[in-house]
Amino acid sequence: MDSKLLARIGAVIFVAIAITMTAIEMSRAPEPPRAGPAAVAETSATDPLLIELRRCQSIGAAGASDPDCLRAWAENRRRFLAPGALPAARIADGATPQEN
Structure with missing residues (x-):
C-alpha cells in the first residue's frame, strides 16, 4: 500500500x-449544577467571624478604630495562617487581638 x-x-x-x-x-x-456555592453561602451565613467581617466592611474607615473589627481581622489572619485552629471558638470568647 x-x-x-x-x-x-x-x-x-x-x-x-x-x-x-x-x-x-x-x-x-x-x-444539574453542583451544590458547592450553596454550601459556601450557608456556611458563611452562620460563621460569626464572617458576619463580623462583613459588618466591619460596611462601616468603612471607622472599622480601623473599632476594637471588634480589630479582633475579627486578627482572627481572620490566624485562620488564614493556621488552618488547624478553631477560629469560631476564639472570636466568640471575646479575646483581644495579639499584635506581632
Whole structure:
C-alpha cells in the first residue's frame, strides 16, 4: 500500500471518530449544577467571624478604630495562617487581638 493512501485512511477514520464523539456529547442532557456555592453561602451565613467581617466592611474607615473589627481581622489572619485552629471558638470568647 502507498503511504499517502494509508495517511488518508487514517485521517478519515480520525475525523469520523471525532464527529461521532461530538454527536454523542451534544446529545447528552446537561448536568444539574453542583451544590458547592450553596454550601459556601450557608456556611458563611452562620460563621460569626464572617458576619463580623462583613459588618466591619460596611462601616468603612471607622472599622480601623473599632476594637471588634480589630479582633475579627486578627482572627481572620490566624485562620488564614493556621488552618488547624478553631477560629469560631476564639472570636466568640471575646479575646483581644495579639499584635506581632
